[in-house]
Amino acid sequence: MRYSKLFGKTTKNITADADSINAKLLTQAGFINKEISGVYNFLPLGLKVLRNIQQIIREEIDAAGGQEILMPVLSSLESWQKTGRDKSWAEVLFCLNNLVLNPTHEEVVTPLVQKYIFSYKDLPIAVYQIQEKFRNEPRAKSGLLRGREFNMKDLYSFHLHNADLDKFYDEIIVAYKKIFKRLGIGERTLLTYASGGSFSKYSHEFQTLCDTGEDTVYVCEKCNVAVNKELIEELNVCPQCGNKELKEKRAIETGNIFKLGTKFTNAFGFKVASPDGDLDEIVMGCYGIGPSRIMGTLVEVFNDEKGIIWPESVTPYKFHLIGLDPKAEEIYNLLNDNDVLFDDRDDVSAGAKFATADLIGLPVRLVVSAKSLEAGGIEVKERNNTNINIMSLDDVILKYGKAR
């Protein structure tokens, strides 16, 4: 992609939420633009990152047995009245006469699955979607971390027995760990114990350690798990090993999983025929992870004073090619257009091009200049490394690969 043609160039002119690094950097670098409080436009670079995050999640949830569906934004208030969440969630519910903008989809997925599943033989079943959610946050803030309109992957599983739910729940913990690892935040994202509600002793969050996070967690460094703030008051030790030396750290909640028991299935009278001909209750689990919030989290975690530093797994392009010599055109044409953002502008100084590259934060910067060509090739610098090397194009492709 030629940077001269890209919609959404870097800008220092657009004011972003001053309270968050991700809003500031993503806005200045041309990834997102705020429409109204808590509601963002995704520009071409930002949409590519969002899609890459979604695809990693999709692949791992598919592998764990989830089937992708797409439920609507709108549902009927009546469904929310059946579960009583029209009242308990009233504060964040966007209501429009008898319609709800879904802030989560238990009230949609439960009666939907009920229409197709009649027998114990059809269980377990797990369906998920990647869809926008809406919450009327009184204080939308922190860029992509807390929006009024935001993107979610929400998975729902239905089981005949708690033992089967427990097994699937543990499999999703494993899938989530794979997802966070692929996103580049595996080591700093901890399975975090939270209060369980009526149906299980604990639920779990995934908390990504980050100094700018709004959550506080208590980390057991022996087990590499954490306890959230709500639970720590009743449980002052690591729930896995009993360790009392928990370290207080800041974190961002990037995922959560929850055993819902029969709360929603019973509210809709969803039961199935059992082997002996009775009707059996169904237990349910829900598993959330927010791609747009992940995008904000990655920027909060991976940045420096110059800009963003994208993990290779989600970057919009692998290479940022800076042309300071006509020969750069030739090298651009030899690379895969999907791999490279080519700063071909001729009315911008070299210094401004370097600053743009650092702000956008693609993994590998390639500079083609009279100087680099004289030295034998392309000047190569990784965004998260200070070393600068001169390499031939063949060696660049050999080292970094052509396609992600």
Next chain:
Amino acid sequence: MRYSKLFGKTTKNITADADSINAKLLTQAGFINKEISGVYNFLPLGLKVLRNIQQIIREEIDAAGGQEILMPVLSSLESWQKTGRDKSWAEVLFCLNNLVLNPTHEEVVTPLVQKYIFSYKDLPIAVYQIQEKFRNEPRAKSGLLRGREFNMKDLYSFHLHNADLDKFYDEIIVAYKKIFKRLGIGERTLLTYASGGSFSKYSHEFQTLCDTGEDTVYVCEKCNVAVNKELIEELNVCPQCGNKELKEKRAIETGNIFKLGTKFTNAFGFKVASPDGDLDEIVMGCYGIGPSRIMGTLVEVFNDEKGIIWPESVTPYKFHLIGLDPKAEEIYNLLNDNDVLFDDRDDVSAGAKFATADLIGLPVRLVVSAKSLEAGGIEVKERNNTNINIMSLDDVILKYGKAR
């Protein structure tokens, strides 16, 4: 994919809108399920079709120079007040205090592009998205053809001169023709002249001829174009050749393109620096095509008394493998799982499996039975053909390919 595990099996029990073939067949075949009037859930099969349609559109709009972005569902009522469409569109606008659920995105895209484009040098620019739209249709009906929540590809282009807009507009006509051809409805989808509004003599719709369509068009069989009902009253001839022998036909509007002139850019005071330092007005075009409506249209066009007949370009799977012999498992394992829906159920009659295959409508039915194996292989029947052949698996793959 094993049909025994698929979420959303065929059903005759779920009532669909009686007034439309697409709602009836898509619901019975397990592609969609109505949430509330004009709002649908997409089940795994339906989501695959929707994605395939979106991807064809994406590829052709990318090739025509559009850059994909993602604008939000929510925008501020204030933007709609600036253009006056809070009043002129009041009937279909979902409003929620000071927020609008966008029924189209001119009020979002114009001020967004204005933030990044300052000079004539940055024009033309064209951005698009594939996003849900919301219209409070008083009579939502006809399944996916007229929803309250529906999927749209909306492209917006910005130009310094009408001549440049005209050129791009013609390029999009070409791109749309490619899209409809790839969707399998190229021959029956006609460029249709419509009234132009204040800024051009004509705008254009794309109308797909279909006996169940709710629109009436007047076809010039010499030029293979049509005139819509609104325009025919003032223009009783073909606008291309003057032919007076226009044939009245039923059709579904599957796309529309429109020159907007300065209506929206002026409402937001969006001008750019001209070469001589003045501020120049900007003209704009918009280009819509609805993937969910296309999905409904394909079913209205391609069906018979037994069910749907999917075009190969959008089908969720290429092969419908019916197992009537244990050997079918082996053949399933040799095919690419993304290519094949395998009816592996052992509690369903052969007749029911054949009926399911016809209802779902995948392009190629493969039957593995004692009889087919005795005859030397797999019984192969195309959904839109009555011939039945016995072929080896190698020959099936040779003839139909392994991946789409």
